[in-house]
Amino acid sequence: MTTHEIRYRIDGMDCGACAAKIETAVRRLADVAEADVNFASETLTVRHRGSADLPKAIEKIIRGLGFTIESKPPSKSLSLEIPAAPDSCCEGKLAQEENGHEHALRGAVDHSHGHDERPKQRAWWTSDKGRLTIAYGLALSMAWAAGQLLPQLEAWFFSAAMLIGLVPIARRAVMAARTGTPFSIEMLMSVAAVGAVIIGASEEAAAVVFLFLIGELLEGVAAGKARASIQSLTELVPKTALLEENGQTREVQAESLIVGSTILVRPGDRIPADGIVLSGESAIDEAPVTGESTPVRKGAGTAVFAGTINGEAVLRIRVTAAAEDNTIARVVKLVEQAQEAKAPTERFINRFASYYTPGVVVVAALVALVPPLFFDGSLSGWTYKGLAILLIGCPCALVISTPAAIAAALSSGARRGLLIKGGAVLERLRDVTAVALDKTGTLTAGKPRVTDVIAFGRSEAEVLRLAAALEMGSSHPLAKAILDRVADHEMEVPPVSNAKAIGGKGVSGLVEGVDTFFGSPQAAAAMVALSLDQSAKVTVLNEEGKTVSILVANGCIAGMLAMRDEPRADALSGLRALTASGIKTVMLTGDNRRAAEAIGRQLGIEVYAELLPEDKQRIVGELREKGFVVAKIGDGINDAPALAAADVGIAMGGGTDVALETADAAILHGRVGDIKQMIALSKKTMANIHQNVAIALGLKAIFLVTTIIGVTGLWPAILADTGATVLVTGNAMRLLRTKPDSKV
DSSP states (O other): OOOOOEEEEEEEESSSHHHHHHHHHHHHHHTTTEEEEETTTTEEEESSSSSSHHHHHHHHHHHHHHEEEEEEOOOOEEEHHHHHHOTTOTTTTTTTTGGGGGGGOEEEEEEETTTSSSSSOGGGGGGGHHHHHHHHHHHHHHHHHHHHHGGGGHHHHHHHHHHHHHHHHHHHHHHHTTOOTTHHHHHHHHHHHHHHHHHTTHHHHHHHHHHHHHHHHHHHHHHHHHHHHHHHHGGOOOOOOEETTTEEEEEEGGOOOOOOEEEEOTTBBBBSSEEEEEOOOOOEEEEEHHHOOEEEEEEEEEEOTTTTTTTOOOOEEEEEEEEGGGGGHHHHHHHHHHHHHHOOHHHHHHHHHHHHHHHHHHHHHHHHHHOOOOOOOHHHHHHHHHHHHHTTTTTTTHHHHHHHHHHHHHHHHHTTTEEEOOOHHHHHHOOOOEEEEEEIIIIIEEEEEEEEEEESOOOOHHHHHHHHHTTTTTTOHHHHHHHHHHHHTTTOOOOOOEEEEETTTTEEEEETTTTEEOOOOOHHHHHHHOOOHHHHHHHHHHHHEEEEEEEEEEEEEEEEEEEEEEEETHHHHHHHHHHHHTTTEEOOSSHHHHHHHHHHHHOEEEOOOOOOOOHHHHHHHHHHTTOEEEEEOSGGGGHHHHHHHHSSSEEEETTTHHHHHHHHHHHHTTHHHHHHHHHHHHHHHHHHHHHEEEEHHHHHHHHHHHHTSSSSOOOHIIIIIIHHHHHHHHHHGGGOOOOOOOTT
């Protein structure tokens, strides 16, 4: 049977228990196949069998439970595409790959919001709960004042004031009970308050209701701040842009930009859209999006992100993504989706909570009835204690202990360029004991660099200039390496005439009157005999995994250039950080053994070379069979099978679409050190969850004991729920301030 989907935004959820109530209620409706509530993003997704009356029924139930609801526009299926760094290449294809710049981060996500879809968080005193709390506080103050004037009617005054706060609570309790949640905090609160009035504790009952309302209000404020943490990323994108049309520029709304538009970005301005630089060169501060600590120089042909800051020169940029599809909007959506994936710890706590609350209700009933019936205890005294225990029975703090920490950790990671696809992945990262890394584009930068310039009878600068003149205009990766080296040294490249490429050998031409050839050692040796010393240098450089090209000028060997895809700047420190943590590291690469082992020696990592995709998958399996919990890091198509086979697959930021769709997590800016940072974030999150559970259960245990022995009563008991929830949420929010480990 065909199913349909409706999406709603729910306002007013303070904790995971609220989300559970909504799910339970909606799932009981006829024709509903599935209902999922994402507490972090305040959304309800309902899959149903096409009933026309269902939307009205859903809205009625949600409002009856005390929440506000509004429908969302139909969602569309999009993919998350993060423009790759310009140094990306596929594994083992370095010399041939010329489109490595186009690698993207893509994951199947469901996206339906632009920057302005989510309303800004309102001030607490303007919310329904805020107004109710203020009104109830005033009523309680009036009841106290009236009680001072007419002491004999004090109990009635407090009972009347209590109704202002209790009636909305009781209404929600009844609706929750009718829709499958009889042991809600509202029901426990209502029973405790009414029972307290019956046994003559109306003043305390009124105070407890006030504390409950304040607690709910604080929970809402804390939850709102937690949700705003990742949504604040959308504020990085400017609202306006300078659009260039027909040689003129005008200011327009950034959300109106379409793919293909040309925009101007001035120095110091934030870039309003994802795009490709058409002209200009500037240092771009990408820290808000990728967490990259130092500005990245971008020029024509390079990709830029929305929300990053242009440093020093005017840039002309061609827009490659509309506002609702830009990098930041998609990162936000990916994190929200990840928050829906429950961790094993969260599922266990939810199951435990479903037994915990009824168990506490039974204990409360036994405390209230057994002593008076069998041990001549005071009925009112023990009933009072039983009512206090009821307030301890709500699992709100316990239920929110895990998702609050996970939501904060996912948000914190995303702001640092660490995307983790859900709580289950975040939890699994903590246990990683072995890391298998790809070479090209993962351990290395993904593009060759000139490592050695050796001159024979000429200066090194002249060798570089002559070679660059022949390679000018070529898009070959090795040619780009030479031209980059020349640009770094600000050398002037002379013109070339009669230039021609010699297939499989090199390129020749006339440079400043010098007949010049630049190509492979074999082709050069066919023209001019290499000396023993020159041949020995070529051999040594080849053994170091370097590609050697020789320059011949006027029939003589003028020099040679060696190039290699060098390790990333932080590769060595990143690997050392992993090793220092007791994590085994290995390199799995399809590259030739000589080049792989040269990089392996430089980085001090065990090497497996010349591997096919199935070989990488097999080695990951062998590591798991030996008892390792394996994380596989890669960026190429041939990494996808191994990424899927590993306990955790992590894609580097410049990775291919297939690798990033298969992976469980992604490192946006390709720092090897971020692998350790991701594992460290997982460990901090799990420690935070354990602290939260201890706070939630510890406070309840303390108040349970002190209530039974008569030390505490009704109003302190409410702190075991609302107080613990606020503490747990606040503790989880500490993860938002997690800083990168300076040792990595």
